[in-house]
Amino acid sequence: MTPDESAETRHRGRSSRADFTIDQDWSAYNAEEHAIWRTLFRRQETLLRGRACDEFLAGVAALGVAADAIPDFRMLNSVLERRTRWSIVAVPGLVPDAIFFEHLANRRFPSTCFIRRRDQLDYLQEPDVFHDLFGHVPMLTNPVFADYMQAYGEGGLKALRLGALERLARLYWYTVEFGLIETTAGMRIYGSGIVSSKGESVYCLEDPRPNRLGFDLLRIMRTRYRIDDFQETYFVIRGFEELFEATRPDFTPYYRALQRLRDLQPSQIEAGDRVLHRGSPG
Numbered sequence: 001m002t003p004d005e006s007a008e009t010r011h012r013g014r015s016s017r018a019d020f021t022i023d024q025d026w027s028a029y030n031a032e033e034h035a036i037w038r039t040l041f042r043r044q045e046t047l048l049r050g051r052a053c054d055e056f057l058a059g060v061a062a063l064g065v066a067a068d069a070i071p072d073f074r075m076l077n078s079v080l081e082r083r084t085r086w087s088i089v090a091v092p093g094l095v096p097d098a099i100f101f102e103h104l105a106n107r108r109f110p111s112t113c114f115i116r117r118r119d120q121l122d123y124l125q126e127p128d129v130f131h132d133l134f135g136h137v138p139m140l141t142n143p144v145f146a147d148y149m150q151a152y153g154e155g156g157l158k159a160l161r162l163g164a165l166e167r168l169a170r171l172y173w174y175t176v177e178f179g180l181i182e183t184t185a186g187m188r189i190y191g192s193g194i195v196s197s198k199g200e201s202v203y204c205l206e207d208p209r210p211n212r213l214g215f216d217l218l219r220i221m222r223t224r225y226r227i228d229d230f231q232e233t234y235f236v237i238r239g240f241e242e243l244f245e246a247t248r249p250d251f252t253p254y255y256r257a258l259q260r261l262r263d264l265q266p267s268q269i270e271a272g273d274r275v276l277h278r279g280s281p282g
């Protein structure tokens with residue numbers, strides 16, 4: 001076994017624990033893996049100035065996440081625990097829904113620890129440590145967003161019981177992963193799927209093709225999404241308080257009401273939408 005293979009196996013290895021966690025084993029990363037992180041970090045750092053929201057950029061700074069190396073979860077946890085009582089746990093990849101929600105409900109963010117290969121810099125189908133850490137963890141330093149993520153975990157466990165997971169997953173997709181926010185300085189990014197993507201961090205704000213619509217909880221839970229291309233519609237919140245307050249009520253009656261409404265296509269605009277930008281076919 002070459003040193004590369006051993007690092008790869010360690011960071012993607014299966015877990016023998018019931019909660020699917022593994023150890024990050026930070027010392028097992030090799031120079032090439034740290035160099036891939038550096039490349040990814042540097043280009044997003046430049047692109048996100050003036051594009052990511054202040055809360056995200058402040059989170060990156062507070063965590064001490066930097067270009068030099070893949071962060072050590074233990075260092076991040078000492079900051080996170082103090083700020084919002086969250087922690088990061090290492091997992092080998094996607095985990096079952098119930099396990100994922102259980103972690104979030106207990107303020108633990110499951111993060112992968114392997115890093116993509118150099119030929120996958122621009123696009124990777126599954127989450128890796130760059131997406132999970134750089135994309136998700138900075139927002140967890142924000143107290144309101146941190147509470148939203150815990151509430152989402154609790155809501156996920158409930159949605160599983162009610163058979164409403166597909167609805168709730170759309171909310172995660174259009175907020176946590178691909179959310180935009182209106183600020184006094186202009187529209188900004190907070191979604192982790194965007195901040196960790198070179199192409200989409202420019203496209204979501206500057207390209208005329210996608211729709212940009214005001215956040216609307218029930219509308220989002222009716223809207224399908226694409227996992228294989230840039231989004232055709234982004235939903236824009238006015239602030240994290242709006243997001244937290246809109247999602248505070250019990251969703252049980254919402255799920256019932258949604259059963260009588262048809263799904264909407266990712267590109268569709270509906271009567272009643274707050275249209276900030278109508279996408280033009282390009």
Ligand code: PHE
Binds near residue numbers: 151152156158250
């Ligand atoms: N209030 C939601 C429910 O009862 C839980 C939730 C909170 C879901 C935040 C998503 C986001 O299901």
Ligand code: FE
Binds near residue numbers: 127135136
């Ligand atoms: Fe993600």
